[in-house]
Amino acid sequence: MLRMATRVATGLILLIAVAVFVFPLYYLVVTSLKTKAELFAAVPTLFPHAPTLAPYFSVLVTRAMSGLLMNSVIAGLSATALALVVAFAICYPITRLPVSRGLRTFVLNWALSLRFLTPIAVVIPYFTIVRAIGLYNQLPALIFVYALFNLPLAIWMLKGFLEEIPLEIEEAALVDGATRFHAFRTVLLPLSGTGLLAAGIIVFAFDWAEFLYAFILTATPKAMTFPVGVQGLVTQFEIIWNDMAAGGVIAIVLPVTLMLFARRYVMTGLTFGVIREK
Amino acid sequence: MSLAARARTNWSARSRQERLGLRLLLPVFGTVLVIATIPFILAVIRATTADDGRFIGIDNFTKALGNTQLYESVKQTGVYAALVLPTEILLGLALALLVHRTVKSVALRAVIYVAAMIPIVIPQIAIGVVFRLVYAPDYGILNALLGDTGHNQILWLSSPPLAMLSVASVDIWQWTPFVYLIMFAGLQTVPVESIEAAQLDGATSWTQFRHIELHYLRPLLLLVIFFRIADVLRVFDHVYVLTGGGPGTTTEFLSLYLYRVAFRFSDLGQASALAVVVMAAMTAFYTLISRFLPAEKG
Numbered sequence: 001m002l003r004m005a006t007r008v009a010t011g012l013i014l015l016i017a018v019a020v021f022v023f024p025l026y027y028l029v030v031t032s033l034k035t036k037a038e039l040f041a042a043v044p045t046l047f048p049h050a051p052t053l054a055p056y057f058s059v060l061v062t063r064a065m066s067g068l069l070m071n072s073v074i075a076g077l078s079a080t081a082l083a084l085v086v087a088f089a090i091c092y093p094i095t096r097l098p099v100s101r102g103l104r105t106f107v108l109n110w111a112l113s114l115r116f117l118t119p120i121a122v123v124i125p126y127f128t129i130v131r132a133i134g135l136y137n138q139l140p141a142l143i144f145v146y147a148l149f150n151l152p153l154a155i156w157m158l159k160g161f162l163e164e165i166p167l168e169i170e171e172a173a174l175v176d177g178a179t180r181f182h183a184f185r186t187v188l189l190p191l192s193g194t195g196l197l198a199a200g201i202i203v204f205a206f207d208w209a210e211f212l213y214a215f216i217l218t219a220t221p222k223a224m225t226f227p228v229g230v231q232g233l234v235t236q237f238e239i240i241w242n243d244m245a246a247g248g249v250i251a252i253v254l255p256v257t258l259m260l261f262a263r264r265y266v267m268t269g270l271t272f273g274v275i276r277e278k
Numbered sequence: 279m280s281l282a283a284r285a286r287t288n289w290s291a292r293s294r295q296e297r298l299g300l301r302l303l304l305p306v307f308g309t310v311l312v313i314a315t316i317p318f319i320l321a322v323i324r325a326t327t328a329d330d331g332r333f334i335g336i337d338n339f340t341k342a343l344g345n346t347q348l349y350e351s352v353k354q355t356g357v358y359a360a361l362v363l364p365t366e367i368l369l370g371l372a373l374a375l376l377v378h379r380t381v382k383s384v385a386l387r388a389v390i391y392v393a394a395m396i397p398i399v400i401p402q403i404a405i406g407v408v409f410r411l412v413y414a415p416d417y418g419i420l421n422a423l424l425g426d427t428g429h430n431q432i433l434w435l436s437s438p439p440l441a442m443l444s445v446a447s448v449d450i451w452q453w454t455p456f457v458y459l460i461m462f463a464g465l466q467t468v469p470v471e472s473i474e475a476a477q478l479d480g481a482t483s484w485t486q487f488r489h490i491e492l493h494y495l496r497p498l499l500l501l502v503i504f505f506r507i508a509d510v511l512r513v514f515d516h517v518y519v520l521t522g523g524g525p526g527t528t529t530e531f532l533s534l535y536l537y538r539v540a541f542r543f544s545d546l547g548q549a550s551a552l553a554v555v556v557m558a559a560m561t562a563f564y565t566l567i568s569r570f571l572p573a574e575k576g
Contacts, residue, residue, distance in 0.1 A: 006380075007380070010376055010380045013376065014376065014377070014381075017373060018393075020451075021393075021397070021451070021455070022393075024408045024409065024411070024412050024451070025396070025408065027408075027411055027412065027419050028407065028408045028411060031411055039417070043422050044417055044418075044419050044422045046419075086306060086310060089302070089306040090303065090306055090307055090310070092302060093298075093299040093300075093302040093303040094299075094303065097295050097296070097298055097299030097302070098295050098296050098299060099296065099299040099300065099303060100296070103300075103303070107303070107307055109568065110311070112564075112568065113561065113564045113565075113568070114314065115505075115508050116508050116511075116560045116561070116563065116564040117557065117560060117561075118511055118512045118532070118533060118536075118556055118557070118560055119512055119514070119533070120512070120514065120532075120533040120536045120537055120540075120553075120556075121321075121536060121552070121553040121556040121557045121560070122317050122553070122557070124321060124536065124540045124546070124549050124550055124552075124553040125316075125317040125318070125320040125321040125324060125550060125553060126317050127540075128320060128324060128546065129316070129317070129320060148310070148313065148314060151310065180298070205399055208401065209399075209400075209401035209402065209403075211401070211402060211403050211514075211515045212514055212515065212533075216541065227401055227403040227404075227515075230403050230404065230407060231403055231406075231518070231519060233407075234406065234407060234410060234519050235519075235522075239414075239417075241411065241417055244407055244410070244411075245407065245411060247407065248403075248404040248407035248408060249404075251400075251401050251403060251404040251407075252400050252401070252404045255399040255400065255401065256396055256399060256400070258399075259392075259395055259396070259399045260392065263391075263392055263395060266395050266398070266399065267395075267459055267460070267463065270398065270456070270505070271460065271501060271505065274498075274501055275459075275460055275463045275498075
């Protein structure tokens with residue numbers, strides 16, 4: 001009897017937790033499907049009475065935010081590629097070669113310490129640099145800063161993956177007379193595929209979500225990213241709720257989809273490799 | 279066998295390989311290190327020179343540190359941290375224990391696992407949008423659910439004590455699942471034998487947690503605190519969307535204050551001084567707490 005009561009109680013608690021958790025997201029999606037007329041109902045409605053995709057059309061086409069979406073993708077992909085290449089160049093020696101323990105620890109700790117750097121403190125001098133060298137309101141400025149800021153994550157994730165590839169496999173190739181570069185290219189690189197992909201997805205998702213740097217370093221749709229555009233919808237004089245919600249949904253869809261693919265690695269990435277999915 | 283131990287068996291090979299390692303590592307890492315340090319140096323230079331390039335010493339620093347608004351924003355950040363950190367940790371831990379003890383279905387656990395990851399990967403800006411739809415007056419769904427849409431509806435985002443709570447609640451909504459996931463992962467590492475032995479000895483649920491599970495969770499709790507502090511100190515996006523730091527400056531956290539000085543008042547001299555102080559303080563703080571970190575030291 002008592003057991004039954006505990007079960008019901010825990011079920012109830014979990015149900016409430018799920019409801020509190022899901023409801024705001026549900027309401028976001030619902031709002032993004034409402035017509036303009038429905039927005040001005042005296043009491044906000046919980047279901048769209050005449051579901052429409054018009055807000056999405058309005059955001060992407062009328063407000064031309066598809067261009068910002070494109071900027072986000074370009075900046076994200078380029079920054080991810082750059083971060084992965086640099087991270088790999090740093091992780092290869094510290095995991096495959098006998099680099100001194102002190103140096104290795106220094107590199108890893110330094111990378112972790114970047115996690116503590118407050119972006120606003122960095123963007124203040126960076127803003128001056130970017131203006132001075134003529135990169136203000138240009139995507140390369142963003143690509144560069146995104147790559148630098150996601151480097152720690154990329155380093156720690158790749159380090160974890162590379163450590164799991166046995167040294168013996170590469171050594172076998174070396175013994176057979178292959179050069180180190182050849183062994184790297186034909187043995188290690190193919191084996192690192194999964195790790196690179198996983199780290200790439202997580203890093204890309206972070207680039208995609210970034211707001212502050214893009215907000216300060218860009219000014220026009222030429223280089224603005226999608227999150228900056230979404231923020232613009234929020235603070236406009238008259239708030240168009242359904243467009244704003246549609247913008248929110250669009251911003252959410254991509255990272256959530258990527259997360260579903262890379263779900264085994266999300267926590268590994270967020271905790272710098274401490275939590276490992278078995 | 280560790281790399282070092284392996285290499286010790288062959289001294290000549292080791293020194294050759296070690297040289298190769300340094301040759302590969304140092305150019306790349308050195309460049310990154312320099313690039314990452316440049317903003318700090320430039321901030322120091324900018325903070326100590328006037329607009330016309332004259333050296334003005336520490337004037338900007340005294341101005342920045344003499345501004346009471348700075349301490350106000352530090353205080354608000356502290357209040358925010360004091361609200362969100364304990365709540366997220368206790369709630370996340372409680373939920374992890376609850377699911378760990380009562381949900382045995384593998385499929386259900388997998389569903390919870392994926393669902394809990396959703397808020398973590400949502401861009402902060404979108405989180406701001408989501409909660410504007412919840413808390414805003416007139417259109418916000420919370421007041422509608424409370425049956426309040428008239429003139430005396432609750433102003434969740436624009437009345438002083440409430441705005442802080444609303445903004446904090448968003449953080450709690452987004453990051454409790456993160457704590458949950460880490461704690462749940464930690465609970466899976468507790469050896470079944472010790473739990474079974476404890477239960478044979480008649481341990482209650484609480485003693486089982488207090489004396490066995492907590493022992494395994496302690497390093498992870500430190501990890502959670504580490505990452506959450508790093509995030510709380512930089513919080514900007516969702517607050518900017520929800521309150522913009524207001525009403526007044528009641529939710530103006532450190533990042534929002536620096537933003538205002540640099541880009542609203544365009545006082546780049548003072549802002550650079552602030553940036554230097556914040557970067558130095560964060561580095562010191564990191565050095566202080568990183569020694570407690572369970573993360574592998576390399």
